[in-house]
Amino acid sequence: MTDTRLTDIELTTLDGNPTTLAELADGAALVVNVASKCGLTPQYSALEKLAQDYGDRGLTVIGVPCNQFMGQEPGGAEEIQTFCSTTYGVTFPLLAKTDVNGPGRHPLFTELTKAADAEGEAGDVQWNFEKFLVAPGGEVIKRFRPRTEPDAQEVVEAIEAVLPR
Template sequence: MTEATTTDLREIPFQTADGGTATLSDYAGNVLLVVNVASRCGLTPQYEQLEQLQRAYADRGFTVLGFPCNQFMGQEPGSIDDILEYCSTTWGVTFPVFDKVNVNGGKAAPLYKELKRTRDADGKKGRVGWNFEKFVITPEGSVHRFRSKVKPDDPAIVEVIEAHLPR
């Protein structure tokens, strides 16, 4: 479900894997798929579909942004270097993977605090329920939320991506 947020998501800083700072405005004009990832989760095979989307649409203005999170049963315990190595060697990930974040609770990353204001298809907002929850952000700034069990290549996600590709 599309819902405008109160803060401009594009200006909220987050940490890159190498310790730098980035914002969504670094990807201005692109359709973005923000997802909290984990290496030891039953949903980890979604990396394959995320990478397929990245390869299919990157040249048309689309980017997957992965945010490792260890808040769900400790399923992302490694260092950021371990995570990057795993993503690259196991799944061939080429999309950006950022530093670990919390997505819930008092120490939730500011980006996720704002994203959680968005309602899903059932009208529910709030806490991220599990690993691999997805937020599609259009170049115009609308946000579409998809829960963890909705696969990255689900027609509902692909439809939103394709409808908003800039080129």
């Protein structure tokens, strides 16, 4: 058990404002490390659909831009925001560009990467678009690897299981 609750870890929004998961998400959160120039970037569309379909039931999708995987998120905050909103219609919150692995790993990902995936593997984020489902209250419920589409049956079922009926 850690001294800092996952929901209380200090975060910074893409536009530079301090926040926490508790402030961003009243209920469950799907935290995803994202990138604008990745083969998996079209997942933004399905992430936005999840945000729209389940937002009223308490899900907040949170995108975390990361440039650690072959430099696939090279832009600055304004460029990232413009790309996400104009190309994919993203309305869900985006955080400041963040390291998810290595010595500069953000404390949020230090905690998230303790969760194991379906094969029982925890540890480093493998690539862009790795997804962590956080239940209301801050417990990491599920971890989905990058190639698992946001609208895959196992993701949708996990989201529905943590949301109020």
